[in-house]
Amino acid sequence: MESKRAKRDCGGDEVEKVPNTVTEDRISQLPDPLIHYIFSFLPTFYIIQMSILSKRWRRMWVSTPFIYLEDFCGIHKKKYCKRLLKFVSGCLRYRKLYKQVPETSITRFQFDTSYSLLNASRVKGWFSFLIEKNVKELDLHLKYYSLPQSVLNAVSLTVLKLNGMVLKTTSLSTLHSLKVLFLIGVEFDANSLQNLISGCPIIEDLHLKGRYRDIHVGFSIGKTLKYLSLSGVTITCQWLEGLIYGLPLLERLTLYSCDGLKNISISGHSLKSLYYEGHSENISIVSHSLTTLHVDTWFDAFKATFRSPNLVYLSLFCRVESVISIEAPKLLEGNLKLSYDSKCVTSYDNTVHLLANFKSLKKMKLCMRGQDIIFSRNTWTPPLPNLKHLMLKIPYHLKRKSELEDFVYWCAPSLETLEIDDKK
Incomplete structure (x- = not known):
């Protein structure tokens, strides 16, 4: 449908056609099963x-x-x-x-x-x-x-x-x-x-x-x-x-x-x-x-x-x-969340052995303390050689983030994307 609109031009009225914007009741057109x-x-x-x-x-x-x-x-x-x-x-x-x-x-x-x-x-x-x-x-x-x-x-x-x-x-x-x-x-x-x-x-x-x-x-x-x-x-x-x-x-x-x-x-x-x-x-x-x-x-x-x-x-x-x-x-x-006993010193051997079980992973979400993943790299081979994507969640704010990043890339030498969440 079309409607008319009056437009003044040089003292005269000119009729211009514009589309009508009358709202349709589309709800009434829906089939019963959809309603x-x-x-x-x-x-x-x-x-x-x-x-x-x-x-x-x-x-x-x-x-x-x-x-x-x-x-x-x-x-x-x-x-x-x-x-x-x-x-x-x-x-x-x-x-x-x-x-x-x-x-x-x-x-x-x-x-x-x-x-x-x-x-x-x-x-x-x-x-x-x-x-x-x-x-x-x-x-x-x-x-x-x-x-x-x-x-x-x-x-x-x-x-x-x-x-x-x-x-x-x-x-x-x-x-x-x-x-x-x-x-x-x-x-x-x-x-x-x-x-x-x-x-x-x-x-x-x-x-x-x-x-x-x-x-x-x-x-x-x-x-x-x-x-x-x-x-x-x-x-x-x-x-x-x-x-x-x-x-x-x-x-x-x-x-x-x-x-x-x-x-x-x-x-x-x-x-x-x-x-x-x-x-x-x-x-x-x-x-x-x-x-x-x-x-x-x-x-x-x-x-x-x-x-x-x-x-x-x-x-x-x-x-x-x-x-x-x-x-x-x-x-x-994999989604790995590691807890710990605050009264005991975490064994790096346990951490490495645990991570090595995931050596075939391509994508991983890891939640653990930052210092528990930083250990001497001279005595171990990288435990996550095939990992491509890692989301690392640390339960407190990190002061030495660069050191952690360096170590993570050693653990996972094929890593393409790394996200570190150190917010509480």
Whole structure:
């Protein structure tokens, strides 16, 4: 379209044509799936408020397959808990009664609240409605709420994430489509956990986080598992080795602050990624398929053996006094953080031997004290002959930076780029 603008010239008016800048409502032209995708990143409470921005959005929140509800008041009072429950019930009831919207399933339902819902009987009705709508993903953070058996029998579920809830069941679940299971701070006994997992024949991703002590009692899981994360649980090395041996498809393993693991020996057939943080004194990892490894030990000085011919990336946080043996000819990138005992004098032998394990690296991030990397170069050969790029982090400001740079270039004669961060 074009508009007219009057222009004075020599006492007369001349008409000039210029482009029109009328704003288009592009939101109304978006297809429904795209609008629903935009909605999926926002809590439902705000989506309802946003419905006044566009006529097209006015009723679309009712048909969105993604429902995300949370504490919108942020005040821990009983009256606000009742208001929240009323709001959630109203949303689901309006969705059920609104006839102009085509029948749609609910892909994901996420509810996150800090309120205790011990006596919230209406919540059970929510789950009945969601299961009727063939909900695929449930992400629930409900303090002390006991999960109804109907959820554990929802054959449409593919993802189940529970946080702070109570799991108590005496019968097997029937989650035949479930692939992802997260249990974070969930209260359960060994039998309830086994009844839940036994009913998940195609599970691929399992996360357990909490102070659990008896999960190994009668615990078994199908061979379909690909990703396993254990955080804060108490297990034995023997149990862990047997578990890994029985999971031929396991690709990623995470062990964080797991009590009971003093001497770890891991040999995974398909393991590609391993993340470990804890107090183990000895670690032995042998895997032909492993490509990424993160080890952060809190033990004063530990022994570790890594035999991974296809390892590409290694992140290692340990004491300088630790004894490390690495056989990884394809290792290209590393992240090394060395701590030390302030009461002891660091042995240069230990430092050199530790760095020499990374002789195949091309890229490295190294964090350690500046004086610990400056030692007599007459008795050693350069420990990092192939290193091209180094980021060196020093935990305090350096006074003799040039001396450190000279020594670094001796350690890594092929170095092309050097960055030194000596800020606290």
